[in-house]
Amino acid sequence: MSKYLPKGIVRGAYDKAPSVAVGDGHPAWSGSGAWARLAEEATPGRVVAIDTYPGSDLPGLQRELRRAAPAALVIDVEDAAALAPEAIESLIADNLTDDRVFGVLDHRVLGDFYDSERLRRVAELVRSTDAPVILIGWGATLVPVEQDLVVLADLARWEIQKRQRAGAPNWRAGNGSDDQLRKVKRGFFVEWRVADRHKRPLFDRVDYVLDANASMREAKLITGDTFRRGLEIAATRPFRVVPFFDPGVWGGQWMKDVFELGDEENYAWCFDCVPEENSLLLDVGGTVVELPSLDLVFRHPRELLGEKTFARFGAEFPIRFDFLDTMAGGNLSLQVHPLTDYIQNAFGMTYTQDESYYLLDAGDDAVVYLGLKDGVDPAAMEQALRTATTGAAPFEADDFVNAYPAKKHDHFLIPAGTVHCSGADSMVLEISATPYLFTFKMWDWGRVGLDGIPRPIHLDHAVANIQWARDSEWTRANLVDQVTEVARGDGWVEEQTGLHEFEFIEVRRHWFDAAVDHDTAGTVNVLNLVEGAEAKVESPDGAFEPFVVHYAETFIVPAAVGRYRISPHGAGVGQRLGTVKAFVRGTERATDG
Missing domain, CATH: 2.60.120.10 (Jelly Rolls)
Known part of the structure; x- marks a missing residue:
């Protein structure tokens, strides 16, 4: 019998792998099918650039490409043209500082970590061969040669951190056995900033996106159009990101019990809505x-x-x-x-x-x-x-x-x-x-x-x-007990619970046993179902499919949604439900109620 499970809540109902449905008509390839698809694109005279995120399994990527496309010339651009590790260390030393945790944000671009003359020589090599060419690595698209096909091999920051805990080093660093906090520091203050600055302009031009979070042998591939369509869909309806859980020295047993988690001794954190870290x-x-x-x-x-x-x-x-x-x-x-x-x-x-x-x-x-x-x-x-x-x-x-x-x-x-x-x-x-x-x-x-x-x-x-x-x-x-009722209606009460005037976030709590109308009012809303088993989020005009949330799940309602309605659903019918909603104070537009 559960020690922590609230009355009326089903253990394990919390969805640990929520997804956004892209719809029909979009292809996807997995494992050998993904590599076969890329091999089909690597024909004589064509240049394929697979630009990766730092932390990607480059040896695994190279192995699968050579297995699937043995006639292709596969060039590791990092090995061929990136600065030597000691030069990179010198370049970023001021950003990393001597502290285990804190550094200074880097504002460089990826080209600063490459030798332009060596990139030019890679381009000359590409032009001199009639074989199919596949450029791989973080910075593959920096090679000054026409690229016939661009692939983005993308990776979530949480996956990078798990790999580093298992001994993986930072990008072009021999620090695999180093303090994990220092590895995260280098990622947070330097590598991830530079990587995000580099990949954003690629979104419009990528022909394919490779999911590099699993082993390369089991990698998944979608077209650039599917990638762009999936993000477009997510931006116009409620969704959840993928939560991840981590043990800690002070960690407890509540999530392990209520969410039916794994075999760790405890779980201290759940990052339920941290888009810098989470996956979609x-x-x-x-x-x-x-x-x-x-x-x-x-x-x-x-x-x-x-x-x-x-x-x-x-x-x-x-x-x-x-x-x-x-x-x-x-x-x-x-x-x-x-x-x-x-x-x-x-x-x-x-x-x-x-x-x-x-x-x-x-x-x-x-x-x-x-x-x-x-x-x-x-x-x-x-x-x-x-x-x-x-x-x-x-x-x-x-x-x-x-x-x-x-x-x-x-x-x-x-x-x-x-x-x-x-x-x-x-x-x-x-x-x-x-x-x-x-x-x-x-x-x-x-x-x-x-x-x-x-x-x-x-x-x-x-x-x-x-x-x-x-x-x-x-x-x-x-700071304590700052609760004020601000509105009520048939079957619902709205309260303001914070935050302090020094903070930019506003939080509203709704208690309800009937439908409650909300409006993003032009700014993103982040909500959690803090009481009750289950609720449904709907569009009054049918703009999106009904979205079901369970107890303790955090969900995001994009600003573009506008009006939406939350009501008891399934096991939540007949219960008193509660949500907390956060938004950026002062950015909401006026509504007509």
């Missing part, structure tokens, strides 16, 4: 193709985000939903996030990681640490923290930080600069701004990470950002 699945006639969900953000930013949100943030999805599970687990690290001015000057990010904790579930003794106690002496607290980092004495958090009782459906607001952490026995839906890497840990309760290494503490960064005036009085008045 396209169902192409029964063949499911995995793409980075960022491709949708890049391809259709106006339709997805809305004109005003796009004007404010560019092609970046600014809202993040994720789960933090400490049920039968431990406290998160005591932490603070950087102020906007600090994150801009120190790391090159344009906006910061404001956030909030929505309690999806909570044990009887659950607390949220939030803000400082009245009368705290900053110098004394800093000294106690620094002493704790030496191991001489633990940091007595309860002497300095408020611990507010937390119960199911409470919402705690956490603007940047506020000391905070979730305590044990909580199931938190974290609603926040997207820059997810910028957590300055101050105290980690004397623990080490799952790898046996102490997790990084960043006291200097933290102390520079703590807002010492956010004491008990201020946090109670501004």
Whole structure:
């Protein structure tokens, strides 16, 4: 019998592999069929460029191409023309810094990592042969030669991180055995930025897209037209990205039980809507193709985000939903996030990681640490923290930080600069701004990470950002229990639950047992079904097929959708349901109610 399953909820109903149906008339090839299709395109006198994402299995790609097209000349462009690893290291040293976690965003383009003369020599080699030529690698399209066919081999960031944990190095780096945090840092601050800058212009010209997330032998292939059509469909109707789950030193048991997860000892995180990391699945006639969900953000930013949100943030999805599970687990690290001015000057990010904790579930003794106690002496607290980092004495958090009782459906607001952490026995839906890497840990309760290494503490960064005036009085008045009813109708109530005026995200909660009308009002909406078994999202004018969501599932409603309706469905009929909805404050257009 489940210890955590809410009444009326079916264990495992949470969909861990949601997909977007592309519709009929679109081909897809898998495994040997995919390689045979590419081999058919590699005919004498033709040049095929397969541009990859850093982290792709280039040896596997080369092996499958040579098996399928033995007459073709396969050229690894990285090996032939990229800068030497030591030259790349020198070029990006200032961006990587000496810190394990934090670097500075890189604004280079991929051509900066290539030798133009060697690229020219590759082009001469291509022109000198009558054999079919296949250029492969990150930067294959940089070769200055006419390319008859362009293929994008795409890869999600989460898959890259899993490969790195298994020993894969960064791009052209001999760091396979290095600290995983440093590998992610190099990806986040340099490689992924450059890679996204490189691939965006390819979207209009690609003839095929290769799903490089699985083994190359089982890779899947779709046409460029199918790729573009799938993203177009996703931008005009509700959808979900693919959640991924990860264990942690403080992780709990709630998700493992309710979502029927695997064999890990615990699960700490679920990234349920982090388009920088998540994948988007396209169902192409029964063949499911995995793409980075960022491709949708890049391809259709106006339709997805809305004109005003796009004007404010560019092609970046600014809202993040994720789960933090400490049920039968431990406290998160005591932490603070950087102020906007600090994150801009120190790391090159344009906006910061404001956030909030929505309690999806909570044990009887659950607390949220939030803000400082009245009368705290900053110098004394800093000294106690620094002493704790030496191991001489633990940091007595309860002497300095408020611990507010937390119960199911409470919402705690956490603007940047506020000391905070979730305590044990909580199931938190974290609603926040997207820059997810910028957590300055101050105290980690004397623990080490799952790898046996102490997790990084960043006291200097933290102390520079703590807002010492956010004491008990201020946090109670501004960050705790900020619920206001704003509207009601037949069978529904709408409440405003946050966020703080310093934060750009607005959150509305709806309780309902009948249909509720919503409107994106010109900006993207992100929602989660926080109460009840099942709901249906519909278009009042039939613009999209009805979309069914289950308990705890996060879903995205693109700005282009406009009006939509949510109502109880299936096992949710007869229940009191609840959704929380986040959107960018100040970007919504006026509606007529």
